[in-house]
Amino acid sequence: MTHTELAPAATATSGSVRIPRPASPYQGDIARYWDGEARPVNLRLGDVDGLYHHHYGIGEVDHAALGDAEDSESEKKLIAELHRLESAQAEYLLGHLGDIGGDDTLVDAGCGRGGSMVMAHQRFGCKVEGVTLSAKQADFANGRARELGIQDHVRARVCNMLSTPFETGSAAASWNNESSMYVDLHDLFAEHSRVLEVGGRYVTITGCWNPRYGQPSKWVSQINAHFECNIHSRREYLRAMADNRLVPQAVVDLTPDTLPYWELRATSSLVTGIEEAFINSYKDGSFQYLLIAADRV
Ligand SMILES: C[S@@+](CC[C@H](N)C(=O)[O-])C[C@H]1O[C@@H](n2cnc3c(N)ncnc32)[C@H](O)[C@@H]1O
Ligand SMILES: CC(C)=CCC/C(C)=C/COP(=O)(O)OP(=O)(O)O
Numbered sequence: 001m002t003h004t005e006l007a008p009a010a011t012a013t014s015g016s017v018r019i020p021r022p023a024s025p026y027q028g029d030i031a032r033y034w035d036g037e038a039r040p041v042n043l044r045l046g047d048v049d050g051l052y053h054h055h056y057g058i059g060e061v062d063h064a065a066l067g068d069a070e071d072s073e074s075e076k077k078l079i080a081e082l083h084r085l086e087s088a089q090a091e092y093l094l095g096h097l098g099d100i101g102g103d104d105t106l107v108d109a110g111c112g113r114g115g116s117m118v119m120a121h122q123r124f125g126c127k128v129e130g131v132t133l134s135a136k137q138a139d140f141a142n143g144r145a146r147e148l149g150i151q152d153h154v155r156a157r158v159c160n161m162l163s164t165p166f167e168t169g170s171a172a173a174s175w176n177n178e179s180s181m182y183v184d185l186h187d188l189f190a191e192h193s194r195v196l197e198v199g200g201r202y203v204t205i206t207g208c209w210n211p212r213y214g215q216p217s218k219w220v221s222q223i224n225a226h227f228e229c230n231i232h233s234r235r236e237y238l239r240a241m242a243d244n245r246l247v248p249q250a251v252v253d254l255t256p257d258t259l260p261y262w263e264l265r266a267t268s269s270l271v272t273g274i275e276e277a278f279i280n281s282y283k284d285g286s287f288q289y290l291l292i293a294a295d296r297v
């Protein structure tokens with residue numbers, strides 16, 4: 001099936017969202033991937049409190065919150081703990097957005113099912129605009145916003161993050177939470193730089209390969225194949241930011257903070273098979289989990 005056959009018109013509709021034609025065959029693949037995604041490790045964690053994430057966790061495991069082998073609630077407790085660590089990751093990202101007021105607008109580039117957007121609105125009271133390639137995800141995120149009565153403030157749309165409809169200089173802050181490995185970084189940061197006001201803040205949490213290791217390891221290649229993504233190097237992030245008026249204000253290596261999440265997840269019934277690649281690549285130094293917060297100058 002060709003790209004054109006997939007999306008014959010410039011736009012189509014699904015639920016509440018308009019679907020523009022994918023900008024490339026690859027973006028069509030990614031849209032299909034996320035439209036079809038329904039892994040229990042994501043849905044059952046989201047069911048804990050209605051915040052649905054597609055990113056990983058950070059922080060120490062609270063062993064007291066976990067049940068022992070005889071505890072009939074142990075699986076439920078483990079799921080709640082993994083979810084707590086994923087929400088802690090999003091809070092950590094939001095904590096780097098700076099001083100955000102209720103009148104500000106934030107942009108979530110690659111917003112998934114919208115968990116981070118809801119958290120951002122709850123924290124700052126501001127508007128949050130999200131974009132995803134997946135109509136299913138955008139519908140889901142908008143459905144959650146309606147259920148929470150915050151649809152005037154939190155909105156997801158189907159849109160390419162490299163070419164957004166947002167006005168130049170209109171966002172006080174923007175972010176990518178584990179979504180920058182699907183795009184060219186120069187194109188991505190050019191668009192964030194355009195949308196951000198001067199003095200605005202850009203934040204990413206991402207997995208990147210470590211130039212000190214040499215080249216992407218077999219584990220990194222396995223992660224790329226698993227998710228159909230293209231993990232960039234740390235060097236590429238910093239270079240592409242520098243080329244687009246984004247000046248790093250904080251670079252935090254979160255690798256030691258995410259390992260407990262992975263080691264706990266590897267013991268759960270919700271494993272997906274990718275746990276070993278994350279654990280091994282973090283341990284052999286070929287892969288790093290980074291937060292980069294940058295000022296738009
Ligand atoms: C791993 S999920 C992360 C979702 C969300 N940031 C979170 O933390 O839950 C990756 C997201 O990136 C989005 N994405 C990938 N390439 C994109 C593009 N070119 N434009 C918009 N969204 C994109 C996918 O649709 C998906 O929602
Ligand atoms: C850090 C890196 C390289 C991330 C790649 C992007 C990605 C797929 C993130 C998690 O999504 P998910 O929550 O849907 O994945 P899973 O089903 O494994 O929990």
Ligand SMILES: [Mg+2]
Pocket residue numbers: 041042053054055056
């Ligand atoms: Mg997940």
